[in-house]
Amino acid sequence: MTSTTKTLDVSVWRSNDTGGAYQAFAVPAQESQTILDVVAWIQQNEDPTLAYRFACRVGMCGSCAMMVNGKPRWTCRTHVQKVISGNKIEIAPLRNLPVIKDLATDMDPFFDKWIKAEGVFHPSKTRNDAIEQIDPTSHERTEADIGIECINCSICYAACDAVSSNSDYLGPAALNRAWTLFNDAKDGGKQTILDAVSANGGCHSCHSMGSCAEACPNELNPMASIAGLKRETAKAFFTRRKA
Amino acid sequence: MVAEAKDTGGRRGWRVGAYLRHVLFTGDMIMKIERHDTDILILGTGGAGLFAALHAQQSAPDAKITIAVKGLLGKCGCTRMVQGGYNVALGTGDTVERHFMDTIKGGKWLPDQDMAWKLCEQAVVRVRELENEVGCFFDRNADGSLHHKAFAGQTADRTVHKGDLTGIEIINRLMEQVLSRPVERLQEHRAIGLIPTKDGAALSGVLFIDMRTGDFRFVRAKAVLMATGGGPTMYKYHTPSGDKTMDGLAMALRAGLPLRDMEMVQFHPTGLLAGDHTKMTGTVLEEGLRGAGGQLLNGADNRFMFDYDAKGERATRDVVSRGIFAEMRKNNASPNGGVYISMAHLGPENVAKKFKGMVKRCADSGFDLAGGKVEVVPTAHYFMGGVVVDAETRTAMEGLYVAGEDAGGAHGSNRLGGNGVANSTVYGGVAGDVMGKDIAGISALRDPDEAVLEAEIARALVPFAQMPAHIHPLRKELMDAMWEDVGVMRTATGMQRGLKRVQEIGAELMGLGVDGTTRAFNLTWHDWLNMRSLCDVSTVITEAALARENSRGAHFREDFPEEGALETSYFTVAKQAGDGLDVTREPVQFTIVKPGETILPDSEPETLVAEE
Numbered sequence: 118m119t120s121t122t123k124t125l126d127v128s129v130w131r132s133n134d135t136g137g138a139y140q141a142f143a144v145p146a147q148e149s150q151t152i153l154d155v156v157a158w159i160q161q162n163e164d165p166t167l168a169y170r171f172a173c174r175v176g177m178c179g180s181c182a183m184m185v186n187g188k189p190r191w192t193c194r195t196h197v198q199k200v201i202s203g204n205k206i207e208i209a210p211l212r213n214l215p216v217i218k219d220l221a222t223d224m225d226p227f228f229d230k231w232i233k234a235e236g237v238f239h240p241s242k243t244r245n246d247a248i249e250q251i252d253p254t255s256h257e258r259t260e261a262d263i264g265i266e267c268i269n270c271s272i273c274y275a276a277c278d279a280v281s282s283n284s285d286y287l288g289p290a291a292l293n294r295a296w297t298l299f300n301d302a303k304d305g306g307k308q309t310i311l312d313a314v315s316a317n318g319g320c321h322s323c324h325s326m327g328s329c330a331e332a333c334p335n336e337l338n339p340m341a342s343i344a345g346l347k348r349e350t351a352k353a354f355f356t357r358r359k360a
Numbered sequence: 361m362v363a364e365a366k367d368t369g370g371r372r373g374w375r376v377g378a379y380l381r382h383v384l385f386t387g388d389m390i391m392k393i394e395r396h397d398t399d400i401l402i403l404g405t406g407g408a409g410l411f412a413a414l415h416a417q418q419s420a421p422d423a424k425i426t427i428a429v430k431g432l433l434g435k436c437g438c439t440r441m442v443q444g445g446y447n448v449a450l451g452t453g454d455t456v457e458r459h460f461m462d463t464i465k466g467g468k469w470l471p472d473q474d475m476a477w478k479l480c481e482q483a484v485v486r487v488r489e490l491e492n493e494v495g496c497f498f499d500r501n502a503d504g505s506l507h508h509k510a511f512a513g514q515t516a517d518r519t520v521h522k523g524d525l526t527g528i529e530i531i532n533r534l535m536e537q538v539l540s541r542p543v544e545r546l547q548e549h550r551a552i553g554l555i556p557t558k559d560g561a562a563l564s565g566v567l568f569i570d571m572r573t574g575d576f577r578f579v580r581a582k583a584v585l586m587a588t589g590g591g592p593t594m595y596k597y598h599t600p601s602g603d604k605t606m607d608g609l610a611m612a613l614r615a616g617l618p619l620r621d622m623e624m625v626q627f628h629p630t631g632l633l634a635g636d637h638t639k640m641t642g643t644v645l646e647e648g649l650r651g652a653g654g655q656l657l658n659g660a661d662n663r664f665m666f667d668y669d670a671k672g673e674r675a676t677r678d679v680v681s682r683g684i685f686a687e688m689r690k691n692n693a694s695p696n697g698g699v700y701i702s703m704a705h706l707g708p709e710n711v712a713k714k715f716k717g718m719v720k721r722c723a724d725s726g727f728d729l730a731g732g733k734v735e736v737v738p739t740a741h742y743f744m745g746g747v748v749v750d751a752e753t754r755t756a757m758e759g760l761y762v763a764g765e766d767a768g769g770a771h772g773s774n775r776l777g778g779n780g781v782a783n784s785t786v787y788g789g790v791a792g793d794v795m796g797k798d799i800a801g802i803s804a805l806r807d808p809d810e811a812v813l814e815a816e817i818a819r820a821l822v823p824f825a826q827m828p829a830h831i832h833p834l835r836k837e838l839m840d841a842m843w844e845d846v847g848v849m850r851t852a853t854g855m856q857r858g859l860k861r862v863q864e865i866g867a868e869l870m871g872l873g874v875d876g877t878t879r880a881f882n883l884t885w886h887d888w889l890n891m892r893s894l895c896d897v898s899t900v901i902t903e904a905a906l907a908r909e910n911s912r913g914a915h916f917r918e919d920f921p922e923e924g925a926l927e928t929s930y931f932t933v934a935k936q937a938g939d940g941l942d943v944t945r946e947p948v949q950f951t952i953v954k955p956g957e958t959i960l961p962d963s964e965p966e967t968l969v970a971e972e
Contacts, residue, residue: 133878149634149726157639161832165875165884172436174601174639175721177528180435193639194724217572218881224432225547228539237536238495244488248450250504251497261497268528294536301497 125197127155129167130209131219139207140164152185152192152200156208156220169220176334179270183220184209189275191334212275213288227271230287235313236294239306251302261300264293264342266335273329273339285318289329289339292320296342299349311346311353320346393817394570394577397805398544399423400795401566401581403551403608406437407781408587408764408788410534411486413543414494415792420799426579427538428546428568430588431603434535438589438600438765439784440528443646444511445521446490446498446785447778448483451508453968454516456480457959463779464953466513467744467772468912469926470621473952474751475770479779482786487520490785495533498522511777512647512676515967519778524646524717527781546579548572550886551588551607553816554615554760555808563615563759564808567816571886574879576817580805583759583795586612587788590743590765594894594901596843597631597642597739602835603890608766610893612747613900617756618935620768620946622897623905624744626775626914627848629680630656631739632725633698636836640725642739646718647777649701649729650674656684657700657733658692664699678774678914681738685848688737698737703729738848742780744771744914745904748933753791759806761795763787772931773913823888826873831887834872838865838894846902851919859902866895900941904932907943926955 124143131140142159153171160167171181176194183192185200186207200206214222242249251258273289274280280288295314298304314320323343330338400416400423402409413427430436449459459480464471490496498520499507508517522529546568553567555578565580591604609619630645650656650673658664668683669675675683684699694700703711708731712719715729722729746768753761764784771779845858869892874885910924911917930945953959 133880147635147637149638149640151638151640151725154638154640158637160883161887162830165828165830166877166882168881168883170431171639172431172601172603173441175441175643176724177525178435178440180432194721196724196726198726199724221881228433232536232540237540238493238533240493240495242492244485244493246488246492248488248491248506251500252504253500253502258497265497266525266528267532269532298495301495303492303495303497 125155125201126205127159128205128207129156129159129220131167132216133218146197150197152183152190152195152197152206152208153181155197155206156192167220168218177268179268182211182270182272182275184212184275189272189332191270191272194334211271213277213280214271214275224271227269227274227288227290231269231291231294233313234287234291234295234319235306235310236291236298238298238301239304239309241303241305249303255302257300257302260345261297264297264337264339267293267337268335270334272332272334276328276332278326278328279322279324283318283322286322287314287318289323289343292323292346293337293339293342296345299346311350314346315350320350323347392575393813394575396577396579398426398579398581399799400425400583400585401579402427402585402587403566404437404587404589404764405429405433405535406587406589406764407439407530407534407784408791409437409585410434410531410538411785411788412585412587412763412792412795413538413541414534415789416796417541417543419793419796423796423799424544426544426546426581428549428551428566428579430548430550430571430607432547433539433545434531436603437531438591438604439781440531441600442527442530442781443524443644444777445509445519445526446483446487446530446781447511447514447518447776448487448520448782449480449516449518450484450487450506450520451517454508454518456484458516458964458968459483459518461953461958461960462514463771463776466774466776468774468923469929469955470772470912470931470948472769473950477952478751478790479770479783479786482790483782486782486785486789489789490530490533494537496522496529498526498529510969513776514778515969517969524648530781530785546570546577549577550889551611552820552889553812554584554586554611555813555816556615556757557806558809560809561758562806563757564806567813569820572881574882574885578808578813580808581759582799582802582805583761585753585761585763585791585795586747586766587762587764587784587791588766590746592625592740592743594838594842594898595625595740595847596839597633597737599628599631599642599644599739599741601639605890605893606743606897607893609746610896612762612766613896613936615757616936618748618933619745619900620748620931620933621745621772621904622900622934623908623915623932624773624913625740625901626677626742626744627681627738628741629677629684629738630701630736632722632727633694633696633735633737634725634727635696644739644741645701645729645734645736646715647677649703649715649718650680652714653706655702655705656680656736657702658687659694659699660692661700664692678916681848682916684736684738694735696735698735700733701736702733704731742775744768744773744775752794753787754794761791763791773915820889822870823872823874823885824876826871828873828875831872831874831884831891834865834869835887835891835894838862838891838898841865842898842901846898846905848916850905850915850917852906855902855906859899859906862895862898862902866899869895900934903941903943904934907932907945929955
């Protein structure tokens with residue numbers, strides 16, 4: 118039973134309002150073990166004061182993302198064997214967000230920007246109207262579908278250097294949502310969306326480095342969505358000038 | 361600071377002793393409560409809570425609305441986890457009447473018929489609202505109309521969906537709507553007590569722990585919706601994650617409210633089995649795998665479901681769960697104590713294409729679903745029982761409304777796949793409408809019974825007065841007890857033993873302490889409180905299950921395997937009585953249709969679903 122006696126060298130960020138540092142733990146290795154299991158093991162067996170956040174444990178809620186050996190990841194769906202380096206795992210709170218305590222971040226700024234990017238449906242009909250017939254293969258719908266499976270886990274936001282260097286930048290997830298809405302035939306707020314994303318901190322703050330697409334666990338490509346918004350805002354600008 | 365976190369046992373003991381004296385003799389912590397007022401308070405941000413917030417704002421535009429949640433807004437509820445979809449009678453030839461009859465029959469004649477009717481009728485409005493006002497986009501047919509799929513136990517293609525991630529689409533869109541409105545948010549606020557007025561006639565407000573600071577907060581409101589959701593995680597295997605602990609029902613019980621159908625726990629037959637140490641264990645491998653031809657194999661690699669039912673793996677959830685459980689009891693189990701699901705004979709490439717999400721999830725966790733065998737086990741999935749409510753979400757306590765999985769009645773003894781999200785979104789919206797209307801007649805907030813407030817705080821502080829210990833081993837004991845003695849198959853002898861075990865575990869919990877060095881984001885404190893809720897609700901489940909001496913839907917008694925006469929169907933009602941429980945049987949009122957009858961016209965066919 119060597120698998121139960123082997124231990125992992127785990128280094129976990131601990132912090133409160135006055136500062137922080139990494140703390141080392143030896144965690145028993147198991148055959149089926151995720152990073153979230155490692156964190157939970159520490160809290161349940163070694164240090165009951167460790168703070169972290171999770172909810173669904175299957176990659177649907179986007180609550181448990183953390184920096185694992187320097188990269189933002191869903192801890193619930195990251196198998197230890199996939200990321201272990203030597204025998205070491207370093208776990209830190211998600212980058213680009215304020216830390217509440219230890220591994221738990223405050224995600225409000227991320228969601229505030231989601232709304233600021235007009236990432237909210239603008240209805241043009243009511244519950245008394247029939248459901249709209251929409252061709253699922255239309256260009257617009259296909260474009261919207263490409264970006265729709267975002268679970269707002271903030272991983273792209275943590276991976277983005279433009280967010281790090283510009284605190285006003287709305288970030289990849291919010292802009293990706295704006296792009297899906299812009300392509301949504303039912304949305305009645307196209308101009309509102311373009312105004313929001315062309316303002317300061319909007320799509321033109323993206324430097325097209327592509328970290329978002331590389332990091333997204335759902336294999337979405339926010340950078341491509343942002344490129345779409347850049348094209349549309351430019352188009353709208355020239356059309357208006359003509360008028 | 362970090363060095364201090366690693367304390368010696370001796371110093372910690374001293375600290376707890378000093379702390380205990382501090383609490384007892386100065387009463388300092390008991391005094392420290394933030395007080396806060398609102399008009400409408402909503403507990404929970406799943407489908408019910410978020411819809412309630414939107415509707416409350418529409419029906420009472422000037423009201424102050426506050427929404428509180430144990431985790432992050434929209435992230436921690438179970439609606440988000442919906443894979444299959446949303447039942448709504450919008451498909452070709454389908455009617456509200458047909459949806460209703462399927463719901464009543466699926467619930468084995470136990471549902472509250474008025475609630476079931478409203479669920480089916482209003483689902484039509486709610487899906488249009490989701491599409492037209494909230495911004496969901498459900499899958500379409502090639503002609504652009506809504507796509508409906510057939511779900512088990514239904515006689516029409518009725519289930520609207522967004523691939524197999526329907527819940528994420530619904531909750532993401534609802535959450536955007538709520539976030540963009542002036543709704544006050546109390547995130548990471550755990551409700552710990554429903555506080556009545558001094559005369560006990562009405563609800564004054566709700567006591568919370570602000571989990572980020574560890575402080576107490578009391579919020580008064582003219583109307584409160586409890587929509588904290590279910591989550592039967594007192595079972596060894598469970599699909600909702602372990603932070604869902606039925607706190608709402610535990611609070612309702614303490615507040616003296618009647619709870620119905622508490623014996624009705626739905627098990628999903630195929631939860632992933634990967635060992636006790638991983639949170640992956642218990643998570644659902646979707647129903648569609650069996651529907652597509654997936655085979656269940658025992659430890660000796662033999663198919664066994666045909667030994668139990670002519671439909672084999674395609675039998676209903678309850679039947680398959682019992683088949684697997686029986687096989688496990690015969691010691692025909694896989695290495696981790698379950699059985700296998702095998703898909704490889706369908707062609708690994710086809711499986712990987714058809715079940716992309718599931719295959720990827722399994723691969724991330726180290727399992728090959730497409731080409732290999734994956735261990736599975738029945739897993740506690742949904743809770744049909746809940747607070748007794750009327751079809752307007754009102755309860756026996758003035759000022760308290762309940763919707764979603766916290767409310768009992770709509771599903772009876774068994775919930776149809778696709779009716780869970782319909783229930784939470786329909787009744788969340790109803791609650792918002794009704795609360796908005798009701799508060800118009802209420803001029804002032806009600807004052808709380810300070811004695812109850814203090815008692816609830818004292819109750820939450822119990823662990824800080826004990827020596828710190830590990831909580832998790834005791835939770836494992838509870839999950840074993842409920843799984844073994846009050847699980848998929850039940851007997852009086854087993855349940856009596858289970859009841860004793862649960863009570864002993866509950867008593868042991870009161871002696872377990874939590875390190876109170878800091879209360880801010882102290883997850884171990886919440887582990888303790890979670891256990892408290894689970895022990896209380898487990899006792900009710902067991903006593904209600906003992907009171908039902910027949911087998912209906914999710915409830916199976918090996919000592920009473922027959923379903924009993926449908927005409928004299930009863931539902932159980934449990935209420936706190938002193939230190940104990942009072943469990944009674946109430947006759948089901950067949951207000952719309954009687955057993956053996958139907959409200960469908962004679963000309964309607966039995967089913968609209970084409971045979972495979």
